[in-house]
Amino acid sequence: MAKPKDIDWGELEAIIDKHRGETWALIPLLQDIQETLGYIPEESIEPIAEALNLFPSQIQGVISFYAGLSLKPKGKYVIRICRGTACHVKGGRSILRFMKKEVELDEGETSPDYQFTLETVACLGACFLAPAMMVNRAYFGKLSPPKVTSILAEYGKKKGED
Numbered sequence: 001m002a003k004p005k006d007i008d009w010g011e012l013e014a015i016i017d018k019h020r021g022e023t024w025a026l027i028p029l030l031q032d033i034q035e036t037l038g039y040i041p042e043e044s045i046e047p048i049a050e051a052l053n054l055f056p057s058q059i060q061g062v063i064s065f066y067a068g069l070s071l072k073p074k075g076k077y078v079i080r081i082c083r084g085t086a087c088h089v090k091g092g093r094s095i096l097r098f099m100k101k102e103v104e105l106d107e108g109e110t111s112p113d114y115q116f117t118l119e120t121v122a123c124l125g126a127c128f129l130a131p132a133m134m135v136n137r138a139y140f141g142k143l144s145p146p147k148v149t150s151i152l153a154e155y156g157k158k159k160g161e162d
Contacts, residue, residue: 007041016044020051026062030069039073067121075110075117077155079103080134084123091143092131096120098145099133102152115156 015032019025029048033040040063049056063069081087081096100106105118126132129141133148140151 007037007043011036012041012044013047016047016051021053023052023054026052026054026059027066030059030063030066034069038076039070042071067119073110073114075114077115077135078117078119080119080121080124082124082126082130082132083120084127084130086127086130087124087132090130095131095133095143095145095148098148102148103157 012033015029015036018032019029022029026048029052030040033044033048045056045059045063048054049059052059063071079099081099082092083096084092087095096107099118103111103116103118105111105116107118107120110117124132124134124139126139126141129139131143132139132141133143133151134140135151135155140147
């Protein structure tokens with residue numbers, strides 16, 4: 001089983017130092033860490049709190065509030081399936097069921113090799129593409145099972161692969 005990359009404390013300290021003393025910069029700081037490491041290590045909460053002169057509970061509260069921030073490592077490819085009304089009406093639920101089978105994950109799970117994470121979101125804001133999904137920052141719409149299989153192949157998931 002592959003593990004997420006080890007924490008590069010030098011890299012993490014550089015990100016924290018960039019925002020040191022800027023209480024207003026908590027969210028940009030957390031986003032920088034998330035972007036760089038793929039998640040926010042729990043061990044970084046204390047140093048962040050010290051650098052911004054905040055309580056660790058404040059850092060924890062912000063991380064738990066925003067869906068885009070995570071204390072758990074995510075896959076290289078984060079798949080977000082839209083559950084919005086337009087996507088629901090256009091078959092989003094069946095796309096989600098199909099995706100679960102294809103990547104062998106349930107909502108909120110990450111594959112053991114850290115290749116894929118499957119999530120659902122309330123709305124992607126791409127109703128004209130319904131049903132829609134994202135893989136990292138790329139949008140895909142007007143989904144069907146064959147299209148989903150094709151998209152997954154672009155990200156290295158081959159049909160029948162475990």
